[in-house]
Amino acid sequence: MSPPKPDSAAIQDLYRREGRRVFATLVRLLGSFDLAEEALQNAFVAAAERWPREGMPKNPVAWLISAGRFQAIDQLRRQRRMTPWSEAAGHIDAIPDGAPALDEREAVEDDRLRLIFTCCHPSFGDEASIALTLREVCGLSTEAIAHACLLAPTTLAQRIVRAKAKIRDAGIPYEVPDASELPERLGRVLRVLYLVFNEGYSASSGDDLLKPDLSAEAIRLARLLADLLPEPEVRGLLALLLLQESRRRARTDAAGDLVPLEEQDRSLWDRAAIVEGCALVGPALQSGRFGSYTLQAAIAAVHAGAPSTAETDWAEIAGLYGALLRLEPSPVVALNRAVAVAMAEGPEAGLALVEPLMEAGGLGRYHLAHAAKADLLRRLGRLEEAKTSYETALGLSRQAAERRFLERRLAEIDR
Structure with missing residues (x-):
């Protein structure tokens, strides 16, 4: 039975799916990013010329790697003949001889x-x-x-x-570090x-x-x-990214304006990403070899499992932020814990934690710290102080959607 004969669209699809895998091996074989990039392009050009006539090889990735490598060697040999003292002379000698074992994925x-x-x-x-x-x-x-x-x-x-x-x-070195x-x-x-x-x-x-x-x-x-x-913290990071990304469609409205968590339509959250992310968090935590990304993923999982902001277990989130703060002490983590405490115990409890953080320094240029303080002051009815903090946050923000959100908050206070 003859091999399938792909058209240009099939070869382009293969390039999108496997091109960087081929490139990574060519970097190892050729010892140069630029040579590998050129070899990758030449290999796919050769595939586009030959495969529609001859059919796709059984292992197209191995074929492309071999084709790219041999074309690079030919090119370097031609350069060496034309310019004997060029860098090509030394470079070609460094390329391993013989065909590598490319059949092993x-x-x-x-x-x-x-x-x-x-x-x-x-x-x-x-x-x-x-x-x-x-x-x-x-x-x-x-x-x-x-x-x-x-x-x-x-x-x-x-x-x-x-x-x-x-x-x-x-x-x-082009290598994975040792243990x-x-x-x-x-x-x-x-x-x-x-x-x-x-x-x-x-x-x-x-x-x-x-x-x-x-x-x-x-x-x-x-x-x-x-x-x-498959280290626990690698899976923890993947879980965190999936759980955060699950909320993307709900984070902005049709005009591109920011929608805060408490106002998001949770039916827009990606349930498949949430299920996958939550399934990764548990084993990573149970391993005992987790780090800050796994703890952040655990916090995101609590949010993902809540039907609404009001029904969120804020005490658990505050506790997880406390564990994260012990693992990775930083003013930003302390600020996030203070916000969770405010949601669990009320804005006054949160403000009692935020104000010392602001006075201690380290958050003076962080617009989200001023926005968080402003929100707590707003919830306490201290509107003039809230307005000052919102204005400070607005002056520090460089993101258009965040600036529009802060401007809306200021307009609400003025009304």
Whole structure:
């Protein structure tokens, strides 16, 4: 029986599904991001020319990796003949001889894990790791990443070029760290995925509060990481992202304005994502090897299981925030705990916790802290003080939807 003969649409679909997996292995085999990217494109060009005539090979991923690798070697050999002293002379000698064992899916999947850890190496800042991860692991275009990060494409491109040069010049290894280094390095990877998701779920600035492409990519990477490295905290992060994302459709109205939690239509919440997220939280907590992401996921699970804000177990949420505060002491976590206490015990109890936090410093430039204080003052009927805090929050906010929400609150007080 002859193999199926795919059309261009089928090959394009394969590129979308498997392109970055092929790319990750080509990076390992060729030792260069740029060579691997060119080899990937050449491999798919060859597939588009040959497969409609000859049929799709039994293992298309292995075929594409081999085709890309051999075309890269041919190209380097031609460069060496034309320019004997070029870098190609040394580079080709570093490429492993012989065909790699490409039939084992596990080996190819490990390459994607290596690529994630390389892009999130501790020597990079968060911004460089995010840009490199979105470009090399996710395959997003430079223009798309620049738009999401509110940067000029040239600025973003330079950031990526510098990061690649650092990998090459510093000899950053393309590998998953060993057991002794894994906790620290894994934490870095999880932080980058968390930051990518947060920018998609609640943009730090700009006109759009939500950037679904970014949050979707973070969830896709978290799924991949959980499959390849099923540590409890990896699953905890995936649970957190799924539970947060489940509320996305209800977080803004038709005009793109922010809808606070207590006013959200919970029928719009994604029940499938909630079920999946909640199923991940329990085992992660029971393992005893969980961290801050699993605790945040547990808090999100309590919200997800409540029919309304009034029926939410705020005491349990306050307790979970207390556990999170012990694990990860920070003013922001303390602020979130204070808000949960206010919901459980009343706004006066919450304000008694918020005011010392504001006076202690660390939250003075955090617009959500001023907004939280304003809301507690509003609920207590201290409207003039609430107005001052809302105005401070408005002055610090850079997100259009959040600014419109704060302006509505101020208008309500004026009325």
